[in-house]
Amino acid sequence: MKKITLLLLLALAVILQPSAQAESKTLRWAAATDSNAPYAFYGPGNKLTGFEYEVIQAVAREMGREPVFVPNDWDGLIPGLGRGLYDCVICGIEVTPDKAQEVLFTNPYYVTYEQFVVKKGTEPVTSLEQLKGKPVGTLSQTASFNMLSKTPRVIVKTYDEEVNAYADVVNGRLFGVLLDYPIAKYYAFANPNLKFTGPPFGQISYGIAIAKGNSALATEMNAALARVIASGEMRDILSRWGLWTAMVADTFGQPEDSSLPDTEYRAFVASTAEQPSLLNRIIGYARFWPLLLEASLLTIEVSLLGMAGAVLLGFTLAIMRVYGPFPMRWLATLYIELIRGTPLLIQLLILFYGLPNIGIKLEPFVAGVLGLALNYAAYEAENYRAGLLAIPKGQMEAARALGMTQRQGLVHVVIPQSFRLVLPPVTNDFISLLKDSSLVSMVTLVDLTGAYKQIATQTFDYFGAGLLVAAFYLLIGLPFVRLARYTEQRLNPGAHSTSTKGSRFQLPFGKS
Amino acid sequence: MDSSTSLVSIQDLHKSFDQTPILKGVSFSIEEGDLVSVIGPSGCGKSTMLRCINGLETLDSGVISAAGACISRMPGAKLDAHFEKNAHILRQRVGMVFQQFNLFPHRTLLQNTMMAPVIVRGIPREDAEKTGRALLEKVGLGAHADRYPANLSGGQQQRAAIARALAMQPKVMLYDEPTSALDPELVDEVLHVMKALDAEGMTQIVVTHEMRFARDASDYIIYMEGGHIVEISDEDEIFENPKDERTRRFLRRFI
Numbered sequence: 001m002k003k004i005t006l007l008l009l010l011a012l013a014v015i016l017q018p019s020a021q022a023e024s025k026t027l028r029w030a031a032a033t034d035s036n037a038p039y040a041f042y043g044p045g046n047k048l049t050g051f052e053y054e055v056i057q058a059v060a061r062e063m064g065r066e067p068v069f070v071p072n073d074w075d076g077l078i079p080g081l082g083r084g085l086y087d088c089v090i091c092g093i094e095v096t097p098d099k100a101q102e103v104l105f106t107n108p109y110y111v112t113y114e115q116f117v118v119k120k121g122t123e124p125v126t127s128l129e130q131l132k133g134k135p136v137g138t139l140s141q142t143a144s145f146n147m148l149s150k151t152p153r154v155i156v157k158t159y160d161e162e163v164n165a166y167a168d169v170v171n172g173r174l175f176g177v178l179l180d181y182p183i184a185k186y187y188a189f190a191n192p193n194l195k196f197t198g199p200p201f202g203q204i205s206y207g208i209a210i211a212k213g214n215s216a217l218a219t220e221m222n223a224a225l226a227r228v229i230a231s232g233e234m235r236d237i238l239s240r241w242g243l244w245t246a247m248v249a250d251t252f253g254q255p256e257d258s259s260l261p262d263t264e265y266r267a268f269v270a271s272t273a274e275q276p277s278l279l280n281r282i283i284g285y286a287r288f289w290p291l292l293l294e295a296s297l298l299t300i301e302v303s304l305l306g307m308a309g310a311v312l313l314g315f316t317l318a319i320m321r322v323y324g325p326f327p328m329r330w331l332a333t334l335y336i337e338l339i340r341g342t343p344l345l346i347q348l349l350i351l352f353y354g355l356p357n358i359g360i361k362l363e364p365f366v367a368g369v370l371g372l373a374l375n376y377a378a379y380e381a382e383n384y385r386a387g388l389l390a391i392p393k394g395q396m397e398a399a400r401a402l403g404m405t406q407r408q409g410l411v412h413v414v415i416p417q418s419f420r421l422v423l424p425p426v427t428n429d430f431i432s433l434l435k436d437s438s439l440v441s442m443v444t445l446v447d448l449t450g451a452y453k454q455i456a457t458q459t460f461d462y463f464g465a466g467l468l469v470a471a472f473y474l475l476i477g478l479p480f481v482r483l484a485r486y487t488e489q490r491l492n493p494g495a496h497s498t499s500t501k502g503s504r505f506q507l508p509f510g511k512s
Numbered sequence: 513m514d515s516s517t518s519l520v521s522i523q524d525l526h527k528s529f530d531q532t533p534i535l536k537g538v539s540f541s542i543e544e545g546d547l548v549s550v551i552g553p554s555g556c557g558k559s560t561m562l563r564c565i566n567g568l569e570t571l572d573s574g575v576i577s578a579a580g581a582c583i584s585r586m587p588g589a590k591l592d593a594h595f596e597k598n599a600h601i602l603r604q605r606v607g608m609v610f611q612q613f614n615l616f617p618h619r620t621l622l623q624n625t626m627m628a629p630v631i632v633r634g635i636p637r638e639d640a641e642k643t644g645r646a647l648l649e650k651v652g653l654g655a656h657a658d659r660y661p662a663n664l665s666g667g668q669q670q671r672a673a674i675a676r677a678l679a680m681q682p683k684v685m686l687y688d689e690p691t692s693a694l695d696p697e698l699v700d701e702v703l704h705v706m707k708a709l710d711a712e713g714m715t716q717i718v719v720t721h722e723m724r725f726a727r728d729a730s731d732y733i734i735y736m737e738g739g740h741i742v743e744i745s746d747e748d749e750i751f752e753n754p755k756d757e758r759t760r761r762f763l764r765r766f767i
Contacts, residue, residue: 035578066531269693347755387542392612392614394612394614395614397568398608398610398616398673399616399628400603401568401603401607401677402603402627402632402677402680403600403603403604403628403632403633404628404632406602408631412627413616413627414629416618417616417617417618418620
């Protein structure tokens, strides 16, 4: 899935116009919000940190620019460049000929290799050929994935999160994991159940990605990068993060030993070593309250606006389909079939990353709301159509016999009655829209699902974070279910059959 | 035929559904204040004719005029916006009562009577309410004005439907088998209302199977069969001495 969307997005990005205007004083840089240590990640206190974070700060300073962080989803990183959402991406992206066709790379800011990790007690691995017939894990869209897929008869398993891959080695699902050295160092080296084995496999370079055609920025960044390396600052940064290796020293032409103790690495290992108690974990989540609250609000906003749009458009489509003349009926049917026949995720991605191709750039929030509204309108239209058709023909006849036009009959007689009929299915749709709104995290919005990714990658507690966010979705949905029940009862004349008092409740459509 | 005194006049009305002719040239006229019953076997076209009179069905050809409004169509002519416009005017002057009442279930009886005057005529709500209450009072439902249709008997609903139609102040009232869906003991209360309207001088056309009502209350009776009017006769004459053999055969079952 991830692979397919990335390919699609890369394809979309090919023709995108880079917005080259360097807003002089700032350097807008992007990294994936769910990327992990030691790259650019959210450390304790929800603060951005990581060696890439430090590198980009140093580079920006050398350029005389103010660094501004723009979070994005991993799959959207490269297309976002084309959209001009930011100037550059620094996110452990390996320089490969394939990618160099899509973007411009600076000179490498780090070089490394693939490290093989197995369970403690396994025979040493000296070459990839030894992995024949064995399940080996890696991350999708990485150099190690390419390396493994070129090795005959290895069973390659791809993961979204490195911790999950290493966990599967420990519990025996995988023979081993092949990943970039920094990842192996941070997530496997300190684990007593795992061990490093074999020689360094391959050589990979990380480069900062810039929109194709923006060579002015590339030149400027390369110069800044060279100064950061020459001054020894790069060596300091990488040493503190425990990433100063012989290979790096050789590439940069500097001494092989670290210039500073690996304090950042030790701090990270210490923070992950102890398993906090359940109570402590729950208390630990307290610091995410502001994030969760903000994310919940965004989820609610996107869902409510999306639903409002879906109801309006869906209603129009239903009227077109039931009462419209031939071409309108046909158009409405086409729209409904088209939308229902394609995945919401793809629709969202086309809206956000595809439309800039034809000059329409939507804000992430607008794209998210619009995507949900356009998609759910198709389902709403079918609900309303069923509701309209369920009203006996005699109702419209009676209205017309009383001198009403078809329009008046619809507005005052048919629609108010079908409103009551469609309320239950529409409520269900809203609940499912609320859950589908999680897809807007794909267009850079930090909704509840976006928050989940952030929390999970900081705490490595996928279970707890998952439950927590699921509970939030449930809590948000619940009041709407209750509200719908209540309205349904109020709108049903039979429900207060014994009352002889007139209902003071006005249907939203009627005004008679 | 003197059209100056006839309130409703139908000339050479043809209507078919999917190439099946239902009305094959129907002509008659009715004078103001008359109560006319239309009888005949099922499928003879009497309901279709009634629905044509207030423009609920389009015509294939013919002329229908009622209370100063007129719709017409030449054989083979296209239906245009002009036809629908005239039909719309016609419907505002002709009231219709259906077999299944077709009250608006989401509205109280009072709101049912008020809706069309307010929406179509633009009458102020207070006036419409006053008229509505008076009409419901007249059909014996004054106490039920604020109840919903679902909570009333069939007879009460049909009387409310009459009040709703009257609220538009029609010149002619059409009834499409108004008592066929009612339990026998509820039939009289509806017929009673229609008789009362007749006494006030309302022009009414009733498609009915109630032979007793047809005979008691009608000024005259139209007998239809096979898409034609077979006989138009005085109410006593048609029952005691039908001119046509087909009428005789039909009525034999009721006597």
